[in-house]
Amino acid sequence: MKWWLIAWREIRWEVFLDRASLLRTAIFVVIPIFFVFGNRGLPGGQAGEATIVALALQSVFFPSLAGVSLIAATFTAEKENGTLVPLLAAPIRDFDIVLGKLIGMVAPVLAACAVTLAAAYALASYRYGAERIAHTLTPQLIYALLVLSLLYLVTTGSVTMIVAARVRSSRAAQQLAGLVIAISAAVFGGLGVVASQLADGWALVAVGVLLVFFDVGALEIARRVWQRGEVIGRI
Amino acid sequence: MIEVRNVTRRFDGVVALADASFEVRPGEIVALLGPNGAGKTTASRIIGGILAPSEGDVLVDGISVRVDPNGVRARCGFVTDQPSLYDRMPLLEYLAFFARLYDVSSPDHRAVELAKLLGLDDVLAKRLGAFSRGMRQKVAIARALVHDPPVLLLDEPATALDPEMAQTLRSFIVSLRARHRAILLTTHDLDEAQRIADRVVVLYKGRVIRIGATSEIRAGGKPSYLLAFAGEASAARDALSRIGIEAQPAASEDGLAALRFATDDPRRTNGAALRALLDAGIEVVTLAAEERSLEDAYLAILAEARQ
The missing domain is CATH 3.30.70.870 (Elongation Factor G (Translational Gtpase), domain 3)
Incomplete structure (x- = not known):
């Protein structure tokens, strides 16, 4: 359970005490709520329902973007400050370090996603009527949206960690994170649209399961790319 | 306590350490000397289980770094030339965090104990980012001692310390020798090595070119x-x-x-x-x-x- 020690340290001392990352996350939390607030009216029927779902999707997706950026910075910041060496000298498996860092970033961002979704739900209920919103955003759909954001975060986070392990500076990592965000958003969106058209939507479940396997694989690749010799050499 | 056996380490085809062999016994300070790029830091990192050797093996307290690197890490305390601290954490939290990583039974108690030992007990609640260079190096030493390791690997521990602080550190290292710790001191400070090292290992271009008691080396x-x-x-x-x-x-x-x-x-x-x-x-x-x-x-x- 040493990954939990690393994750908790990240959450308590790095995420919540880093004003820049807090500000960035706050901006990504406010944007989707602003979209709900700024939307003047909803069309009736399926078009209106689609708009409500799109607003809810934005509410979990935008804070996730901040998470990818956070994950990109975590490894490079440690490399820049040399703080990885004491961690590497401690009796911890490399996988625990990688997992702990990922969870330390994903957990607070997922909480931000949940808070944004709740705020968007409350605001939409106030503006468009609670009954209409409750009819469209069922508990199952909300659960699915949160799972989707978790999958997105872990997947893009793992890929970002692989990329960040290869670069020297936080700045380069942030730039690469932008690239990962753009590509992953396109791939996620494309896969989602295609899968939703197949087998009455069951293909979406298959995509979800595939993503879980992909994430485990990506974490292992991150661990291997992030070789001790490589990291030490770069430090 | 430390047995380095024919260790070779390559980085992208470049040989950083070539067939190096030496040992450090309990209650002994061995100075690892050599010019920049001689392989000193690589050697100490391999001994500490941070890096794996390309060839050869290192035994620490009888445990092979190849077979059980975590076991080796649990027995080594590592101090680098840069303190490398998490600046946002207060001292108590920082030391307790590492104590937990090393499975120390009472992490907070151990953190307080070490802070007292190094004269840092009045700044336990202060963030590390506000510490002076000397204080930061003391924290790095406390971090290395948090699990009371039998082996200490000190890589340029006195770099950038003022003479008084460097003297205090030297006395502290000598006191650890008296407690039967095996200490490998990597340094460019030959005066420091002459004062406290029992034996000397000289590396040049990754090879061990001389091993001997400090007095023997000086008399050579x-x-x-x-x-x-x-x-x-x-x-x-x-x-x-x-x-x-x-x-x-x-x-x-x-x-x-x-x-x-x-x-x-x-x-x-x-x-x-x-x-x-x-x-x-x-x-x-x-x-x-x-x-x-x-x-x-x-x-x-x-x-x-x-x-």
Whole structure:
């Protein structure tokens, strides 16, 4: 359970005490709520329902973007400050370090996603009527949206960690994170649209399961790319 | 306690350490010396289980770094030249975090204990980012001692410390030796190594080129002697030259002239030198053996290796 020690340290001392990352996350939390607030009216029927779902999707997706950026910075910041060496000298498996860092970033961002979704739900209920919103955003759909954001975060986070392990500076990592965000958003969106058209939507479940396997694989690749010799050499 | 056995380490085809072998026993301080890029830091990182050797093996307390790197890490305390601290964390939280990583039974208690030991108990709640360089290095030492390891790997621990702080650190390292810790001190500070190291390992281009007790290393090579006399230095050199002794001018004191010469056979040479000088009318005041510093010995070893 040493990954939990690393994750908790990240959450308590790095995420919540880093004003820049807090500000960035706050901006990504406010944007989707602003979209709900700024939307003047909803069309009736399926078009209106689609708009409500799109607003809810934005509410979990935008804070996730901040998470990818956070994950990109975590490894490079440690490399820049040399703080990885004491961690590497401690009796911890490399996988625990990688997992702990990922969870330390994903957990607070997922909480931000949940808070944004709740705020968007409350605001939409106030503006468009609670009954209409409750009819469209069922508990199952909300659960699915949160799972989707978790999958997105872990997947893009793992890929970002692989990329960040290869670069020297936080700045380069942030730039690469932008690239990962753009590509992953396109791939996620494309896969989602295609899968939703197949087998009455069951293909979406298959995509979800595939993503879980992909994430485990990506974490292992991150661990291997992030070789001790490589990291030490770069430090 | 530490056995380095024919260790080789390559980085992208470049050999950083080549077939290195040496050992550090409990209650012993071994200084690992060498120019930049000699492989000192690589060696200490391999011993500490941070890096895996490409070939060979290291045993720490009988545990192979290849078989059980985590077991090796649990037995080593590692101090680097840069303290490398998490600046946002307060001291108590920082030390307790590492104590938990090392499975220390009472992390908070141990953190307080170490802070007291190093004179940091009044800043336990202060963030590490606000600490001075000396205090940060103390924290790095406390971090290395958090699990009371039998082996300490100190990589340039006194870098950027003021002389008083460096002296305090030296005393502390010596006190750890008295507690039977095996200590590998990687350093460029030859004065520091001369003062506290029991033995010396010299690395050059990744190879071990000399191992020995500090006193043996200093005594190695031709013993040199210092002559102090009243009179002309040139006349004294000529007199010595006539009996085959090549003397060099040395720093003089008390208004006396001084010459230095080296010999393999002081019993014969020194007597002959004195007679030659007295015959030439030179008033010899002292003839004394010169003790070589570790720095002189180290430079001579490196010069030999380069040749």
